[in-house]
Amino acid sequence: MREFDDEIRAAGPPLVWQGPGGGPIVLVLDPAGEAKHDELPATWRPLAEHIRVGWCRLPADARYGKTVEDVLRGLDHRAHLVAAGSAARHALRLAWEHAALVRSVIAVDPAPAGETAPPADVYTAIADWWNTETEPLRRELTARDIRVVCFVSRAGDPAVRVEPPVPLGHPDVVARVVQTLLSFQGEGHREPVEPQRRAEIAASWRAVRKRFGPALQRARRG
Numbered sequence: 001m002r003e004f005d006d007e008i009r010a011a012g013p014p015l016v017w018q019g020p021g022g023g024p025i026v027l028v029l030d031p032a033g034e035a036k037h038d039e040l041p042a043t044w045r046p047l048a049e050h051i052r053v054g055w056c057r058l059p060a061d062a063r064y065g066k067t068v069e070d071v072l073r074g075l076d077h078r079a080h081l082v083a084a085g086s087a088a089r090h091a092l093r094l095a096w097e098h099a100a101l102v103r104s105v106i107a108v109d110p111a112p113a114g115e116t117a118p119p120a121d122v123y124t125a126i127a128d129w130w131n132t133e134t135e136p137l138r139r140e141l142t143a144r145d146i147r148v149v150c151f152v153s154r155a156g157d158p159a160v161r162v163e164p165p166v167p168l169g170h171p172d173v174v175a176r177v178v179q180t181l182l183s184f185q186g187e188g189h190r191e192p193v194e195p196q197r198r199a200e201i202a203a204s205w206r207a208v209r210k211r212f213g214p215a216l217q218r219a220r221r222g
Contacts (some may be wrong), residue, residue, distance in 0.1 A: 019048035041169030046207035050200040109165030
């Protein structure tokens with residue numbers, strides 16, 4: 001099980017914004033402390049050319065002077081929350097408390113509060129905990145028109161090669177975020193993204209895939 005280093009999390013800015021305004025907003029809740037050099041992880045930068053990404057390194061409140069709630073309240077339209085590990089439950093709670101400000105929650109290798117990842121059989125433990133303990137809250141969010149998506153890394157996946165939770169900067173995570181954003185297109189959604197914006201988001205992922213695709217293919221063959 002991958003451990004988080006408090007010194008690493010304490011280094012660098014607690015919140016990094018990148019990308020143009022006016023389009024979709026993605027707010028990342030990162031308990032592992034990536035984006036510590038005042039910029040997004042390299043895998044996210046092509047996407048941030050077309051959508052606005054806020055990377056919140058947790059815990060951030062003491063140094064930043066603002067809570068994640070404050071950040072949400074300052075947005076001009078609903079955001080997509082992306083969270084890993086123990087931050088996933090926090091993201092669900094934020095969405096429930098601020099339903100008018102959140103469009104979706106994308107959880108990556110979620111874990112109970114106080115843990116970086118469940119012990120033993122990680123895949124089974126995560127799935128069991130998520131499916132049982134968070135089900136009532138997820139049902140309420142769905143009723144409030146907030147979509148909840150969960151991605152769990154399977155043990156021994158050669159494309160990932162790290163213990164859960166997978167870093168939010170991993171290209172597979174970016175792919176899942178983009179796929180979720182694109183799923184909001186078309187009829188039946190209250191906040192459809194304009195066709196041109198959809199094309200821009202798709203182009204961003206193509207750029208990420210072109211840059212990191214060969215490495216992933218080699219990993220999957222390893």
